[in-house]
Amino acid sequence: MASMKARILSLAAVATLVAAGCSSGGGQPGEPAASGQSLTMWTFKQSHATALQKAAERFTAQTGISVKVEAVTPDDVFKSKIQSAAQTGDLPDVLEAHAAGEDLELGASGLLADIGGDVNDAWRARFLPSTRNAGVLDQGRIDRAASDSPFKQAKAGSMYAVPFTAGAFGIVYANKEKLQAAGLSPDTPPASWEEFVAALKTSTEKDPRAGGLSLGLKVSQVGYNWIYQPLAHAYLGREKFQGLFAKGTTAGFGSPGGVKTLDLYGQLTPYWMPGATTLGIDEADIAFAQGKSAYNVGGTFTLAFLAQNGMSPDKVLAFPIPPSESGAHKDIVMAPLALTSLGVTSTSENRAAALKWIDYVTSPAGAGVVAKESLDLPATDLGAEAATLMGPELAALQKYFTGAPESTYDAGDTTFFPGGYDQVKPGEVFVRLSPLKELDPARAGRELDAVFGAMWKSAE
Amino acid sequence: MATRWKEWLTGWAFVFPAVALFAVMGVYTIGSGLALSFASWNGFTPNWIWVGLENYADLLWADPSLAPAVRRAAWNTLHVCVAVPLLTVLISLPLAVTLNSVRRLRGLLRSVYFLPYVTTGIATYYAWRYLLEPEGSINLMLRSAGLGSLARPQGWLADPSTALWTLILILVWSAVPTATLLYLTGLQAIDPSMVEAARIDGAAPRQVLRRIIVPLLTPMTAGIVLLGVRDSLHGFQIFLIMTNGGPGGHTSVLALETYELAFFKGLAPTLGLSSALGWLLFAGAVLLTLANARLLRRVR
Numbered sequence: 201m202a203s204m205k206a207r208i209l210s211l212a213a214v215a216t217l218v219a220a221g222c223s224s225g226g227g228q229p230g231e232p233a234a235s236g237q238s239l240t241m242w243t244f245k246q247s248h249a250t251a252l253q254k255a256a257e258r259f260t261a262q263t264g265i266s267v268k269v270e271a272v273t274p275d276d277v278f279k280s281k282i283q284s285a286a287q288t289g290d291l292p293d294v295l296e297a298h299a300a301g302e303d304l305e306l307g308a309s310g311l312l313a314d315i316g317g318d319v320n321d322a323w324r325a326r327f328l329p330s331t332r333n334a335g336v337l338d339q340g341r342i343d344r345a346a347s348d349s350p351f352k353q354a355k356a357g358s359m360y361a362v363p364f365t366a367g368a369f370g371i372v373y374a375n376k377e378k379l380q381a382a383g384l385s386p387d388t389p390p391a392s393w394e395e396f397v398a399a400l401k402t403s404t405e406k407d408p409r410a411g412g413l414s415l416g417l418k419v420s421q422v423g424y425n426w427i428y429q430p431l432a433h434a435y436l437g438r439e440k441f442q443g444l445f446a447k448g449t450t451a452g453f454g455s456p457g458g459v460k461t462l463d464l465y466g467q468l469t470p471y472w473m474p475g476a477t478t479l480g481i482d483e484a485d486i487a488f489a490q491g492k493s494a495y496n497v498g499g500t501f502t503l504a505f506l507a508q509n510g511m512s513p514d515k516v517l518a519f520p521i522p523p524s525e526s527g528a529h530k531d532i533v534m535a536p537l538a539l540t541s542l543g544v545t546s547t548s549e550n551r552a553a554a555l556k557w558i559d560y561v562t563s564p565a566g567a568g569v570v571a572k573e574s575l576d577l578p579a580t581d582l583g584a585e586a587a588t589l590m591g592p593e594l595a596a597l598q599k600y601f602t603g604a605p606e607s608t609y610d611a612g613d614t615t616f617f618p619g620g621y622d623q624v625k626p627g628e629v630f631v632r633l634s635p636l637k638e639l640d641p642a643r644a645g646r647e648l649d650a651v652f653g654a655m656w657k658s659a660e
Numbered sequence: 661m662a663t664r665w666k667e668w669l670t671g672w673a674f675v676f677p678a679v680a681l682f683a684v685m686g687v688y689t690i691g692s693g694l695a696l697s698f699a700s701w702n703g704f705t706p707n708w709i710w711v712g713l714e715n716y717a718d719l720l721w722a723d724p725s726l727a728p729a730v731r732r733a734a735w736n737t738l739h740v741c742v743a744v745p746l747l748t749v750l751i752s753l754p755l756a757v758t759l760n761s762v763r764r765l766r767g768l769l770r771s772v773y774f775l776p777y778v779t780t781g782i783a784t785y786y787a788w789r790y791l792l793e794p795e796g797s798i799n800l801m802l803r804s805a806g807l808g809s810l811a812r813p814q815g816w817l818a819d820p821s822t823a824l825w826t827l828i829l830i831l832v833w834s835a836v837p838t839a840t841l842l843y844l845t846g847l848q849a850i851d852p853s854m855v856e857a858a859r860i861d862g863a864a865p866r867q868v869l870r871r872i873i874v875p876l877l878t879p880m881t882a883g884i885v886l887l888g889v890r891d892s893l894h895g896f897q898i899f900l901i902m903t904n905g906g907p908g909g910h911t912s913v914l915a916l917e918t919y920e921l922a923f924f925k926g927l928a929p930t931l932g933l934s935s936a937l938g939w940l941l942f943a944g945a946v947l948l949t950l951a952n953a954r955l956l957r958r959v960r
Contacts, residue, residue: 276923283703305927309704348700348709348929409795418904474794475815477907620928624920625725632908636820654724 237553238266240292244278245540246271247504248296248365251573252561258569259560265553267294286311293548294557299363299538300334300612307360308337308350312543316359318555326562327363327538328601330610331579334538335361344619346659361541362562363579367500368534369611370430371597372396374517378494382406389519392530393431393464396522400471403494414473414493416481417635421627425611426497427468427521428630430534432461433609435527442616447656454645462641462648464524465634472635485509497521500597501539504575513575513593520600523607533603537612538579618652619659625651697936702929709929715936729909730917730937736824737893737913741948743828745888748835749881755836756843757869770844777837785901788830792816817903820910827898827911835891839884846880847873882956886949893945914941 243249249271256267270292272278285291291311297303306312316336324332336359337351345351376386382403390396403411416422433441436457443451444458452458473493476484481498482505488496489511496502503513520532542562544554560566567580568589575594587595614621629647632638639647697715699708714722719730759769776784791797792815799811812819816826850873858868874881896915899905905912905920914937921934 279703279923279927286704302927305702306704309702309927310706311704346929348711350702350705350927350929353705418906420904420906420908474813475818477818478789478793478815478903480904622725622925624924625729628906628909631906635814636908638820638908651725654728658723658725 236264237550238268239294239550239553239557241267241269241294241296241557242272242278242281242292243269243296243540244271244273244275244298245296245574246273247508247574247576248540248570251570251576252296254573255561255566255569256557259557259566262560263556265556267557282306282311289547291545291547293545293550293554295543295545296364296540297361297543299331299361299541303335303361303541303543304337304341305350307335307358307543308354310546312360313546313548313551314355314358314360315362315544315555316357319359319362323362323559323562326564326581327579328366328536328581330535330612331363331366331538334363334579334612335359335541335543340615344615344617346620349619361543362558363538363540364542364562365501365538365540365576366536366579367539367577368520368536368597368600369426369499370497370521370532370534370609371499371502371600372519372521373488373496373498373502373506374519375488375491375494376515376517378403378407378411378491379517382411382494386517389517390522393467393522393524393527397467397471400468400495404471407494409474410492411494412471412473413468413476413495413497414479414484414488415476415497416479416484417472417477417631418480418483419627420631421623422481422497423465423634424627424630425623426499428461428465429611430521430532430609431464431524434521434523434529434532434607435461435464437528438606440528445616445618445652447618448653449649452645452652453648454642458648459641459645462633462644465630466641466644469634469637476635477631499539500536500577500594503594503597507575513591516593518593518597529604529607531603531607532600533608534600535608535610535612536577536579536598536601537610541579618655621655625655693935694939696932697939699932700929701931702927703931704927705929708932711932715932716940719933719937719940726933729912730914732909733905733912733914733917736911737915739824740828740831740913741889741892743825744831744835744892745885747828747832748839748888749884751832752836752839752884753843753874753877753881756840756847757873759840760844760847770841773840774837776833777841782897782901784834785830785898789817789902792826794818818907820907823903823907824911827902830902831892831895831898835888838887842880842884843877846877850876878956882952885952885956889948889952890945893941893948914944 241252243252249269252267252269256269260266272281282291282295295306295312297306303312307314337354337356339356342351342354342356372389374386374389379386379399383406384399384402390399400413405411415426429441432444436444440451440457443449444453446452453462473479473484473487479487485496485498485502485505486509487493489506489509498505503516503518506516507513520534523529523532542558544551544558548554561570562578562580564580564582564585567578568582568585570576571578571582571590575591577590577594577598582589586598626648629639629644629651633641633644696708698710698712700711700715701708718726721727755773759766759773762769793799794813794815796815798816802808802811812822816822854872855868858872863871894915896913896919899911899913899916900919903911905916918934918937918941921930921937
């Protein structure tokens with residue numbers, strides 16, 4: 201009998217321990233943030249995890265709320281982990297997701313809570329203007345979505361996340377030492393696309409094996425997204441650029457203007473780093489950091505990665521994709537877009553504490569800590585503190601964020617794409633145009649028109 | 661009666677864990693996967709949207725932005741499905757016969773030929789990538805041997821004319837050790853007196869191989885071909901890691917398309933499409949297996 205009692209007691213103890221282990225260890229939903237609470241957070245960026253943990257230490261010191269940040273990489277693993285956690289009810293309190301897309305889909309699918317009522321105007325005003333509404337689902341996006349998209353079930357105006365990091369794509373990094381060795385100026389960026397191609401020619405002639413341009417074309421859409429789109433936007437102007445993608449257009453990629461932009465892109469063909477189509481984005485950056493290429497294309501976030509891989513930021517010259525001399529705009533301004541955002545999961549039992557943590561980490565103080573540690577641009581406007589917190593090179597990139605509105609290229613504007621837009625398909629056509637040379641610009645134009653025509657048809 | 665009941669219970673107690681495991685991991689997963697192929701879902705929303713056979717139609721012809729990519733992947737998959745088993749048999753059978761006939765260092769040689777199997781996996785794919793780079797060992801060897809014209813300046817995986825065949829050869833390289841081992845097992849099961857009798861009757865080694873050994877190894881060949889077809893249809897790791905379907909879609913295969921539809925379409929509701937493509941692959945595998953079995957039965 202005593203033995204039976206002991207068994208029952210041990211079973212009860214085990215059940216209690218299991219129950220304790222399964223609970224998220226916080227207060228009840230809606231309970232105010234309180235010292236002693238603990239939060240969990242997942243991010244898909246390894247470099248952010250360390251920086252966020254550093255910010256979390258300060259946050260804990262201020263509030264008594266602890267935060268455990270976990271990096272789940274790469275992207276597909278992050279996504280499948282969220283999928284399985286959503287099914288088993290094991291989501292963390294806070295998620296860092298890709299902004300203006302993934303975060304909205306997570307919200308529309310019911311995984312992120314609508315925090316619009318908690319993020320007041322003063323909070324929103326902290327962010328760079330072009331990033332403020334990145335986590336808000338607008339009616340336009342709902343209208344453009346395919347009929348089976350979760351957006352159709354969501355309410356317009358819901359705010360599922362606040363912007364966290366910002367930046368721009370289409371930033372060229374040049375190795376100053378290689379420029380010098382090739383007789384090019386290490387301090388003056390090329391003023392035009394034509395000068396850039398000429399500089400590439402010079403550096404490749406000087407060093408045929410390691411004087412070219414690296415880009416992770418294994419991810420086929422990066423050439424199309426990061427080089428072609430800003431180049432075509434500057435050449436054609438906003439209206440004609442957006443017209444390339446329009447439904448039933450006669451001024452598409454196969455039109456004279458479209459073919460000209462493809463011809464400009466195709467001028468890169470002789471200067472790609474050998475084997476560029478087998479390199480992932482990170483691998484291409486590493487190749488550049490190792491001196492295997494003279495130029496590399498990435499985003500503002502690439503500078504941090506180059507630094508992590510041993511290339512000092514003062515050894516690179518950074519500039520946006522230069523415009524063509526014969527184009528509509530003679531300068532390129534990149535509108536910063538929100539790259540990642542932070543949201544509170546709908547199952548979080550620590551909503552108030554989670555909001556407090558997001559509030560801190562998007563405040564100038566918290567964002568500054570993260571920016572300094574991760575060398576990534578925050579969506580929070582750091583004002584005069586920017587150079588001190590981020591370093592002169594990263595802060596200098598911000599000068600390309602302001603300029604004439606008509607020549608500003610906004611990669612975050614997706615209003616003119618077909619619903620269910622899949623950038624991989626046009627990306628493959630661009631790889632076949634350059635570097636593979638399987639298509640000439642006219643044929644690539646026709647194929648791209650067919651690709652977008654099919655997307656519009658699918659969207660119907 | 662009570663004894664029989666007790667025996668029945670004991671029997672079920674032993675079998676239950678395996679049945680439960682199969683029910684959860686097998687029946688449930690297969691059933692749920694099949695049901696998903698008739699739905700639209702992104703993995704997050706609480707409900708699936710039922711679309712009937714639409715996913716299958718979209719993949720095969722109805723969706724103009726999807727069907728052409730699936731057809732191209734199917735064409736590449738067909739190349740892999742035919743070439744990998746065929747080359748595996750063509751290499752491993754003579755290799756096994758040779759290894760079976762050598763008297764000295766037989767153990768060492770077997771170990772050497774079995775090494776690719778022991779080391780195979782993601783790590784070796786990365787190692788192959790280094791060898792196949794523009795400045796990798798293979799180009800270097802060709803240039804050193806005066807065969808620079810055969811070297812690929814963009815690397816073997818970045819050149820559309822060599823990318824798919826390079827991957828096929830690596831798959832064959834991974835498959836040959838197991839096939840050789842299976843053939844060796846088959847060879848050792850052949851009664852030596854049959855071979856001896858043929859030799860006494862004046863049969864040349866080539867005739868012994870063609871008339872006696874190859875027919876007797878037919879069941880083994882069937883197994884090796886089936887394994888090759890199965891691996892070719894389902895395997896996508898090598899394509900994901902080494903080329904991601906590139907350059908320009910030249911190495912995209914159906915299994916990779918399935919994976920990409922599931923995990924690389926943002927959060928678009930493409931899990932149903934992915935599942936439908938998985939079931940189409942399954943149907944293809946069943947058809948190929950039946951055709952192969954029938955062909956081999958006829959040969960036998």
